Amino acid sequence: MRDVSIIGVGQTPVGEQWDISIRDLAQQAIREVLADAGRQRVDALYVGNTLGGSVSGQQHLGALLADFAGMRGIESYTVEAAEAAGGAALHTAWLAVAAGAVDVAMVLGVEKVTDMVGPARLTAHGSLLDTDYETVQGATPTALAALMMRLYMDRYGVGLEQFEGFSINAHANGTKNPYAMFRNLIKPGRFATAPVVSPPVNLFDGAPDADGAAAVILVPAEMAADMAPKPVRLAGSAVATDALAVHDRADPLFLAAANLSAGRAFRQAGIGPGDVDLFELHDSFTIVSTLALEACGFAGRGEGWQLAADGRIGPGGDLPISTFGGLKARGNPLGATGVYQVVEAALQLRGQAGESQVPGPRVALTQNLGSLGATAVTHVLTLDE
Amino acid sequence: MRDVSIIGVGQTPVGEQWDISIRDLAQQAIREVLADAGRQRVDALYVGNTLGGSVSGQQHLGALLADFAGMRGIESYTVEAAEAAGGAALHTAWLAVAAGAVDVAMVLGVEKVTDMVGPARLTAHGSLLDTDYETVQGATPTALAALMMRLYMDRYGVGLEQFEGFSINAHANGTKNPYAMFRNLIKPGRFATAPVVSPPVNLFDGAPDADGAAAVILVPAEMAADMAPKPVRLAGSAVATDALAVHDRADPLFLAAANLSAGRAFRQAGIGPGDVDLFELHDSFTIVSTLALEACGFAGRGEGWQLAADGRIGPGGDLPISTFGGLKARGNPLGATGVYQVVEAALQLRGQAGESQVPGPRVALTQNLGSLGATAVTHVLTLDE
Numbered sequence: 001m002r003d004v005s006i007i008g009v010g011q012t013p014v015g016e017q018w019d020i021s022i023r024d025l026a027q028q029a030i031r032e033v034l035a036d037a038g039r040q041r042v043d044a045l046y047v048g049n050t051l052g053g054s055v056s057g058q059q060h061l062g063a064l065l066a067d068f069a070g071m072r073g074i075e076s077y078t079v080e081a082a083e084a085a086g087g088a089a090l091h092t093a094w095l096a097v098a099a100g101a102v103d104v105a106m107v108l109g110v111e112k113v114t115d116m117v118g119p120a121r122l123t124a125h126g127s128l129l130d131t132d133y134e135t136v137q138g139a140t141p142t143a144l145a146a147l148m149m150r151l152y153m154d155r156y157g158v159g160l161e162q163f164e165g166f167s168i169n170a171h172a173n174g175t176k177n178p179y180a181m182f183r184n185l186i187k188p189g190r191f192a193t194a195p196v197v198s199p200p201v202n203l204f205d206g207a208p209d210a211d212g213a214a215a216v217i218l219v220p221a222e223m224a225a226d227m228a229p230k231p232v233r234l235a236g237s238a239v240a241t242d243a244l245a246v247h248d249r250a251d252p253l254f255l256a257a258a259n260l261s262a263g264r265a266f267r268q269a270g271i272g273p274g275d276v277d278l279f280e281l282h283d284s285f286t287i288v289s290t291l292a293l294e295a296c297g298f299a300g301r302g303e304g305w306q307l308a309a310d311g312r313i314g315p316g317g318d319l320p321i322s323t324f325g326g327l328k329a330r331g332n333p334l335g336a337t338g339v340y341q342v343v344e345a346a347l348q349l350r351g352q353a354g355e356s357q358v359p360g361p362r363v364a365l366t367q368n369l370g371s372l373g374a375t376a377v378t379h380v381l382t383l384d385e
Numbered sequence: 386m387r388d389v390s391i392i393g394v395g396q397t398p399v400g401e402q403w404d405i406s407i408r409d410l411a412q413q414a415i416r417e418v419l420a421d422a423g424r425q426r427v428d429a430l431y432v433g434n435t436l437g438g439s440v441s442g443q444q445h446l447g448a449l450l451a452d453f454a455g456m457r458g459i460e461s462y463t464v465e466a467a468e469a470a471g472g473a474a475l476h477t478a479w480l481a482v483a484a485g486a487v488d489v490a491m492v493l494g495v496e497k498v499t500d501m502v503g504p505a506r507l508t509a510h511g512s513l514l515d516t517d518y519e520t521v522q523g524a525t526p527t528a529l530a531a532l533m534m535r536l537y538m539d540r541y542g543v544g545l546e547q548f549e550g551f552s553i554n555a556h557a558n559g560t561k562n563p564y565a566m567f568r569n570l571i572k573p574g575r576f577a578t579a580p581v582v583s584p585p586v587n588l589f590d591g592a593p594d595a596d597g598a599a600a601v602i603l604v605p606a607e608m609a610a611d612m613a614p615k616p617v618r619l620a621g622s623a624v625a626t627d628a629l630a631v632h633d634r635a636d637p638l639f640l641a642a643a644n645l646s647a648g649r650a651f652r653q654a655g656i657g658p659g660d661v662d663l664f665e666l667h668d669s670f671t672i673v674s675t676l677a678l679e680a681c682g683f684a685g686r687g688e689g690w691q692l693a694a695d696g697r698i699g700p701g702g703d704l705p706i707s708t709f710g711g712l713k714a715r716g717n718p719l720g721a722t723g724v725y726q727v728v729e730a731a732l733q734l735r736g737q738a739g740e741s742q743v744p745g746p747r748v749a750l751t752q753n754l755g756s757l758g759a760t761a762v763t764h765v766l767t768l769d770e
Contacts, residue, residue: 059512060514060629060755064515067627072628077469079477098485101483124438127442127444128445132408241448241460242458370445375462
């Protein structure tokens with residue numbers, strides 16, 4: 001099994017991009033990543049996308065995007081795991097390079113979802129949950145997050161205001177990211193009084209759907225040093241699953257897939273939570289951030305929210321998270337999100353995070369979740385020695 | 386890179402299965418393949434599916450199906466490449482086992498499409514073509530196949546009746562397959578007078594959409610001998626792409642992706658077309674069979690149809706194809722088709738093909754195409770020594 005490194009990253013602005021098609025959005029990220037890696041083409045392209053068929057009426061993105069990128073003929077196909085599609089596509093590319101089947105692999109996450117509004121968007125989101133047992137009952141991702149948050153607040157005696165640190169941090173970090181969808185601050189104290197969406201989840205709690213595309217290029221680690229000034233090692237890559245329906249899980253407040261995949265990725269990299277310098281987590285809702293921190297070993301059960309309340313998750317804290325704004329402020333382009341996380345983590349390790357830079361990180365963790373934790377994909381990134 | 390072998394196969398009947406959901410259909414194949422391999426669980430599940438979101442309103446099949454199969458927690462996600470999804474999922478599993486990341490991997494192809502009829506089905510199929518340049522102009526897979534067939538007949542001076550051998554062979558073979566959707570014979574001479582769908586493509590020419598699920602289990606070859614009486618080596622696995630839109634291809638009558646992926650798979654296996662004892666090809670239309678035979682080196686340009694006309698593709702011929710009925714008679718469950726092909730090829734090599742058995746095959750080729758050849762996935766299967 002070959003070691004694998006990242007030699008290029010690329011991304012587009014995140015937001016409502018109504019004036020370009022999904023193929024053009026993807027091409028922007030492909031041009032960026034090729035330029036960053038100083039290459040014209042790659043040997044394979046793995047696409048992370050989840051709603052291309054239902055929103056844009058366009059599936060079969062592998063062949064389509066490889067051709068439009070001028071790389072007709074290469075191996076290419078799409079990987080889907082709801083919002084964890086980008087992370088799962090990266091895992092597939094890692095498998096291909098680690099196996100020795102492919103030398104230079106591109107991973108592209110792309111999603112174009114904001115063209116579709118109202119009930120149609122809700123229907124599209126509903127297809128990512130357990131349709132027969134959740135969606136037909138009227139459950140939505142936001143409603144399920146609200147149930148989880150309410151249960152958490154009740155079980156552990158936590159107040160709504162104690163989640164505010166996650167959103168304040170994300171928006172503060174978003175102001176420094178030129179690609180972020182939201183670049184406004186949330187003032188302390190305003191979180192708990194924001195307009196309610198599905199109680200207790202409010203407008204300042206959940207991450208916005210967005211359009212965007214991000215890409216990375218992977219090569220065998222032994223080739224990376226000659227191909228890039230600062231290659232970043234992909235030291236761990238692990239996918240795990242849980243029951244799709246939240247009510248079917250052993251404990252709705254324990255993200256078992258996140259726990260399993262983080263454990264596997266840590267073992268592959270030979271590290272533990274204490275070695276992590278920054279964590280790009282899946283902050284689709286503040287309750288999901290809380291539970292992810294607990295599942296990955298950064299906090300005890302019922303204590304994840306304290307990292308935010310104590311200010312430890314900021315750029316100068318001991319565990320910076322959502323350093324470019326996270327899903328909450330950078331925006332959540334669903335199947336592209338997992339690739340954005342890895343682009344951002346790689347920029348941090350390369351010391352090229354601009355105003356978002358945290359001080360001298362050497363180990364970064366990313367975790368991409370699908371359908372409130374039914375799929376979890378965890379990656380460990382380190383600086384190549 | 387580890388060698389990889391198949392230790393189990395499973396399939397469901399192919400046809401219109403309106404009384405069970407996509408998850409139940411998938412479970413049938415999962416039960417079959419686990420029983421065949423004598424196992425209770427696997428380490429990873431890769432799902433090939435293409436229209437789950439648009440037809441069943443259910444995506445995120447990886448987590449869903451892993452859980453319902455009693456394997457909650459394992460690595461699992463979906464792979465999509467239009468009708469080549471099943472083949473691409475198998476390729477992903479091959480990467481995972483070859484890399485050493487996974488020891489026991491299941492590949493499941495599943496599709497449930499016949500619930501949706503009329504314009505909605507056409508819309509779903511349209512999402513697999515180039516939406517902006519083909520589908521919005523009114524093109525459908527059948528209409529595009531008709532254009533290709535008409536061009537072929539004109540360029541090479543071939544008559545409609547000269548394609549009949551493909552459908553006659555497929556239906557004759559389908560009568561012997563208890564899982565086949567169609568088990569009726571097509572009489573010689575009836576093909577050219579069948580009701581026209583999109584001229585010159587007629588009702589006896591194109592394969593029917595169908596519901597179905599098929600699965601295989603892969604392990605490292607060195608473990609296979611202790612796990613199964615007759616393991617089948619996956620000696621080659623290759624994915625290639627072409628322009629998605631047929632009119633964008635260098636020559637609409639040359640399946641470049643099929644050619645590339647077959648070439649790669651042959652090189653991996655160290656064999657050539659002359660070594661192939663049977664070929665499960667993607668006979669979605671007779672013109673596609675013709676072009677696939679040419680692209681894979683079994684016939685010269687403009688001569689693929691002659692293998693059918695000369696009777697060489699039957700069970701006793703020198704290149705048996707569609708030995709269980711192919712897409713045309715077994716039925717075409719889209720994202721499951723590529724896995725059915727491999728199940729059938731493995732049964733032939735194991736000598737367990739029942740009435741469909743061809744005499745003593747040692748090398749089988751399968752090729753799964755998406756959107757009339759925009760994606761091609763080729764596998765070479767051989768008997769483990």
